[in-house]
Amino acid sequence: NAGVTQTPKFQVLKTGQSMTLQCAQDMNHEYMSWYRQDPGMGLRLIHYSVGAGITDQGEVPNGYNVSRSTTEDFPLRLLSAAPSQTSVYFCASMPAAGYSPLHFGNGTRLTVT
Amino acid sequence: AQSVTQLDSHVSVSEGTPVLLRCNYSSSYSPSLFWYVQHPNKGLQLLLKYTSAATLVKGINGFEAEFKKSETSFHLMKPSAHMSDAAEYFCVVYSGAGSYQLTFGKGTKLSVIP
Numbered sequence: 635n636a637g638v639t640q641t642p643k644f645q646v647l648k649t650g651q652s653m654t655l656q657c658a659q660d661m662n663h664e665y666m667s668w669y670r671q672d673p674g675m676g677l678r679l680i681h682y683s684v685g686a687g688i689t690d691q692g693e694v695p696n697g698y699n700v701s702r703s704t705t706e707d708f709p710l711r712l713l714s715a716a717p718s719q720t721s722v723y724f725c726a727s728m729p730a731a732g733y734s735p736l737h738f739g740n741g742t743r744l745t746v747t
Numbered sequence: 748a749q750s751v752t753q754l755d756s757h758v759s760v761s762e763g764t765p766v767l768l769r770c771n772y773s774s775s776y777s778p779s780l781f782w783y784v785q786h787p788n789k790g791l792q793l794l795l796k797y798t799s800a801a802t803l804v805k806g807i808n809g810f811e812a813e814f815k816k817s818e819t820s821f822h823l824m825k826p827s828a829h830m831s832d833a834a835e836y837f838c839v840v841y842s843g844a845g846s847y848q849l850t851f852g853k854g855t856k857l858s859v860i861p
Contacts, residue, residue, distance in 0.1 A: 674854075676837065676853040736793075738792075
């Protein structure tokens with residue numbers, strides 16, 4: 635059972651470049667989300683989805699775009715990278731009921747120079 | 748509305764001594780509460796969860812947490828620290844009420860001294 639798979643593990647971008655962080659889960663979870671983790675800030679929610687075709691903004695959505703065309707995949711797009719987006723990004727999923735725990739991927743470490 | 752406060756950003760204990768990581772929460776509804784652990788350069792792993800059953804919740808690796816509604820607290824404990832417990836710990840609250848959003852504390856880094 636793969637769980638939540640994130641690619642790539644590491645990425646370096648120049649300011650202004652675009653890229654997509656990939657996230658896939660094989661547990662048929664309805665809920666998927668993206669967080670960023672910065673020192674001393676905990677995890678902050680960027681965007682989330684409660685099913686295919688449904689997405690919504692979290693706490694820090696600016697500069698990021700998402701879509702959910704299938705239950706399994708939830709990519710995160712950076713349209714024009716900025717140094718402030720240097721962070722570790724985690725994808726997480728859970729079944730429809732919010733009382734279930736989140737399942738996390740292993741993270742993507744992104745550096746924007 | 749919901750929020751969570753981890754009262755210590757860093758806790759240091761000696762190997763073999765008790766661990767106490769403190770978490771206070773606020774919630775408009777009966778919450779679910781979780782503790783996650785993150786080892787260096789890894790993702791987050793669930794330690795334990797409280798969902799309105801027994802107030803003393805047992806988790807993995809000898810950890811347990813006690814839900815105290817009167818004090819709005821959910822502190823994480825372990826009787827005897829092991830070197831492998833050195834990690835960052837996150838307290839998380841979920842209030843339900845039709846929302847899927849969880850709120851994370853800012854984390855407590857646990858150091859274990861040999």
